[in-house]
Structure formats: structure tokens, C-alpha cells
Amino acid sequence: MVEFGGWVLPVQYEGVLAEHAACREAAVVFDTSHMGQFVITGPRAAEELAAVCTQDAASLRVGRCRYGFLLNKQGGVIDDTILMRLGDERLLLVVNAGTVGVDFAWLGEHLDAAELVNRSAEGWAKIDLQGPKAFDVLACHVEGKLREMSYFAVAERTCAGRPCVISRTGYTGELGYEIMAAGDDTATVFAALLGDERVTPAGLGARDSLRLEMGYPLYGHELTTETTPVEADAMRFVDPNREFIGAAALRRALEAGPKRRLVAMRSQTRRRAQTDSAILASGDAVGAVTSAAFSPSLGVSIAMGYVRTEHAAVGKPLTIRTTRAELPVETVDTPFYRNGTCRAKLG
Amino acid sequence: MQPKDLRYTEQHEWIRVEDSTGTVGITEHAQSALGDITFVELPPVGKQVAKGDEACAIESAKAAASIYVPAAGKIIEGNAALEDDPSAVNSDCYGAGWVYKLELSDPSEVESLMDAEVYDKFLAQEAR
Numbered sequence: 001m002v003e004f005g006g007w008v009l010p011v012q013y014e015g016v017l018a019e020h021a022a023c024r025e026a027a028v029v030f031d032t033s034h035m036g037q038f039v040i041t042g043p044r045a046a047e048e049l050a051a052v053c054t055q056d057a058a059s060l061r062v063g064r065c066r067y068g069f070l071l072n073k074q075g076g077v078i079d080d081t082i083l084m085r086l087g088d089e090r091l092l093l094v095v096n097a098g099t100v101g102v103d104f105a106w107l108g109e110h111l112d113a114a115e116l117v118n119r120s121a122e123g124w125a126k127i128d129l130q131g132p133k134a135f136d137v138l139a140c141h142v143e144g145k146l147r148e149m150s151y152f153a154v155a156e157r158t159c160a161g162r163p164c165v166i167s168r169t170g171y172t173g174e175l176g177y178e179i180m181a182a183g184d185d186t187a188t189v190f191a192a193l194l195g196d197e198r199v200t201p202a203g204l205g206a207r208d209s210l211r212l213e214m215g216y217p218l219y220g221h222e223l224t225t226e227t228t229p230v231e232a233d234a235m236r237f238v239d240p241n242r243e244f245i246g247a248a249a250l251r252r253a254l255e256a257g258p259k260r261r262l263v264a265m266r267s268q269t270r271r272r273a274q275t276d277s278a279i280l281a282s283g284d285a286v287g288a289v290t291s292a293a294f295s296p297s298l299g300v301s302i303a304m305g306y307v308r309t310e311h312a313a314v315g316k317p318l319t320i321r322t323t324r325a326e327l328p329v330e331t332v333d334t335p336f337y338r339n340g341t342c343r344a345k346l347g
Numbered sequence: 348m349q350p351k352d353l354r355y356t357e358q359h360e361w362i363r364v365e366d367s368t369g370t371v372g373i374t375e376h377a378q379s380a381l382g383d384i385t386f387v388e389l390p391p392v393g394k395q396v397a398k399g400d401e402a403c404a405i406e407s408a409k410a411a412a413s414i415y416v417p418a419a420g421k422i423i424e425g426n427a428a429l430e431d432d433p434s435a436v437n438s439d440c441y442g443a444g445w446v447y448k449l450e451l452s453d454p455s456e457v458e459s460l461m462d463a464e465v466y467d468k469f470l471a472q473e474a475r
Contacts, residue, residue, distance in 0.1 A: 016408030017383040205382075205409045270386040270433070272406060294385035294408060301386070324388065324404055 005097025016205035027131030028202035036100035071246025125186035130176030173340030215334025355466035389425025420449035
């Protein structure tokens with residue numbers, strides 16, 4: 001067990017590598033109840049959220065999700081979030097565990113007529129079912145349409161007899177769903193899914209190696225209030241010409257060009273780097289590692305980190321200085337792992 | 348529970364002595380605590396090491412640890428098979444999962460280490 005964002009979570013159940021493989025090959029379920037869920041309602045909810053979040057809530061259709069950020073006025077990332085539109089006047093924002101308090105205060109400060117409720121504080125929980133068999137498994141328990149839900153769709157469905165919000169999203173790169181419900185109902189769904197022999201429970205260890213193989217950022221590592229989406233190579237999720245908090249700063253950052261950029265690095269060996277390991281180019285320190293792990297799918301270690309922009313091109317040899325060795329790495333495109341099923345068409 | 352023919356350290360290494368050669372690995376307790384081993388750094392062959400020195404390092408999917416020297420000597424071999432597949436440390440820690448071999452300066456030095464019975468008691472004490 002390990003402390004994470006104020007919660008105690010299992011690093012593993014049976015073993016990180018087995019859980020990682022189970023997600024890539026079959027299906028796993030994570031308890032992600034530590035994450036925050038805010039419900040924002042009212043006739044002006046979408047309009048007001050659109051001015052705070054990088055996601056344009058006003059153009060988000062009912063039944064769809066969008067990834068984006070809460071930014072401060074300097075364009076620094078307060079949090080990365082998924083915004084889900086449940087109804088014309090009802091939206092759900094899923095946020096990171098460690099930032100729930102800060103996010104809630106920030107939204108409270110900047111929303112006006114919209115009503116903001118921290119549903120996690122009312123005992124709502126969340127589990128993630130992820131893996132190529134996730135649909136086959138979940139279809140056994142869900143009433144109503146599931147196959148029709150495409151990547152980043154969201155719907156309210158009955159699952160294992162309990163009312164749930166189900167989104168076709170996740171943090172692994174595999175076909176999967178996040179299932180949100182009241183705590184007792186979530187426990188019922190969790191037990192029902194674990195009762196399926198195709199499903200393995202998975203912990204934080206596999207969750208981290210799975211997300212890193214996809215090159216997904218982790219708040220507190222790749223994303224902080226000191227980093228902007230421009231530096232984090234995340235502008236494909238942001239329309240900087242729209243008005244929201246931080247938009248002007250992003251436009252200035254784009255104009256000036258970032259001094260550093262997030263890069264993905266692949267090692268030739270199994271030895272892994274550490275968070276904060278220095279990144280060198282021709283012997284000079286040019287950046288630092290933000291995340292590192294052994295990649296079970298690739299059989300070598302991988303890392304992400306920020307380097308000075310002139311060293312951020314893909315295909316560049318760099319060196320990571322760990323406490324014990326210098327690791328030769330090469331900058332690569334993300335995802336590291338290319339056979340993820342998250343966008344699979346279920347016909 | 349531990350093999351009777353080995354000696355054990357408080358850092359959870361084992362050593363098997365055959366003539367003046369010592370073979371070193373990590374114990375069942377250590378591999379279980381570390382979880383899936385993803386990388387084993389092998390010590391440089393030819394290096395003179397003293398008892399208690401750090402010989403090399405080991406990484407698992409959830410942690411990293413040092414492997415120490417149970418008795419003084421010269422490193423004569425690392426288990427090269429672990430470079431491509433370190434999982435033997437998990438599946439067979441007292442056999443195929445050995446980590447390195449030493450030419451012992453004084454094989455009798457090993458007698459000061461814990462035997463299986465004492466190591467079992469040591470583990471029970473640590474668990475409390």
C-alpha cells in the first residue's frame with residue numbers, strides 16, 4: 001500500500017507485471033475512488049465552465065467527454081481534468097486526487113450562477129475497467145446501449161442493478177470504461193466485475209507503467225503550476241484563441257516559443273531512470289526526468305522529462321544520469337506502446 | 348523454510364560456499380518484498396570487495412535495492428542470464444536466480460553469518 005494524493009492505495013495485488021499484462025491482453029479493474037468528481041449544474045453551467053476550463057463546455061455535446069486543463073492566469077496547470085456533459089444543464093468534471101481542494105476553491109471562485117457540488121465528498125466513488133475485453137465484460141452487467149458508446153462518450157446506465165455514470169475513457173490506452181456511482185453502488189459493481197474470470201484487479205504500479213507507455217502525463221510530474229500546456233506538448237487539447245483563464249498567457253507562450261518541452265525517451269536497457277534524474281546532451285545538463293518506469297510491453301525502460309527546446313526533436317540521442325549510471329536514451333514519439341485498443345470500433 | 352546449506356545476511360542476501368567460491372543471491376523474503384524484478388545490475392568482474400560493501404543493485408516494478416557483499420573476496424562472475432530475463436530472481440531465487448560469484452578471501456568468514464534456523468528467527472523478529 002502507498003500514500004497517493006491523501007489516500008492509501010494498493011501498489012499491486014498479485015504483481016505489477018502480471019497486472020500490466022492482464023490490462024494489455026484481457027481486462028483489469030482499478031479502484032480510482034481517490035479521484036475527485038464535481039457536478040456543475042444550472043442554465044449557465046456550460047457557459048461559465050467554458051470561461052474557466054480549457055475545454056469549451058458550451059460546444060461539448062450531451063453524452064461526450066473532453067480532456068483539458070484548469071490553468072492559472074500565467075497558463076500554469078492547476079489540474080488536468082476530463083469534462084463530461086451529462087445533460088444540457090449538468091456537467092461532471094473528473095479531477096486528480098491531490099488537487100481536489102485547490103480545484104474546488106478555484107472553481108468556486110470563478111463560477112457565478114452555476115451550482116458546484118463536490119460529489120466525491122458526498123461519498124461517490126469510481127472504478128476503471130480497462131483492457132481489450134472490457135466491453136465484453138461490461139456488456140454482461142449493463143442495461144441499455146453500451147456498444148454504441150464511442151471513445152470519450154459518456155452515459156448514465158444501470159450496471160449490476162445500480163445507477164452509474166459510465167464514460168468510455170481511461171488512463172491505459174486500452175478499450176475501457178470509467179464507472180462512477182455512489183460508494184455502496186460502486187462496491188457492488190466492483191464485486192460484480194471481479195466475479196468475472198476475465199477480470200484481474202490492478203494497483204497503482206500497473207496504472208503508472210500503463211499510462212507511461214502511452215505517454216500520458218501525470219499531474220505533479222509532467223504537469224504542475226510551473227508548466228504550461230505549450231511546454232507539455234498538449235496544445236492539441238486546447239484552442240488558445242478561445243477565451244478562458246490562462247488563454248492570453250498561452251497565446252504569448254506560443255508567440256515566444258517554449259524554452260523547454262516535454263519529451264518521451266526510450267532506453268536501450270532495462271535499467272530505469274528516476275524522477276529528477278538529470279538529462280544530458282553532449283555532457284551538458286539540458287533538463288530533468290519527470291517520470292520513469294520499466295516498460296513491460298517494450299522490455300526496456302522509458303521516461304518522460306523536460307529538456308531545453310533545442311534538444312526536444314524526436315530521434316535525438318540523450319543521456320540520463322541516474323544515481324548509479326548514465327543511461328543512453330533516444331527521444332521518441334508517443335505513445336511508446338502502439339497497439340492500444342482504446343479507440344477500437346465496436347461496430 | 349530456508350535452504351539449510353546456505354548462510355544469510357541481515358540485508359537478506361544468501362551465500363553458498365563451494366571450496367573457495369561463494370555464490371550470492373537474494374532470499375525468498377527479499378524477492379517477495381521487492382516484487383517483480385525488472386533489472387539486475389551485475390557487479391564488475393575482478394573487483395575486490397569487503398564484507399558489507401554494496402556489490403550491485405536490483406530494480407523491481409515497485410522498488411529498487413542494493414545487494415551487499417556477505418564475505419570479502421574478488422568478484423569472478425555475474426549471472427549474465429539475468430540481463431535479458433531477471434524473472435529467475437523471483438521464480439528461483441536460490442537456484443537460477445543467483446546474482447554473482449566471489450573468490451572468497453577466507454571461506455571461514457562465512458561461518459559468522461546466520462544459518463537457516465537463525466535467519467528464520469531473524470525474519471520472525473523483523474516481522475514483529
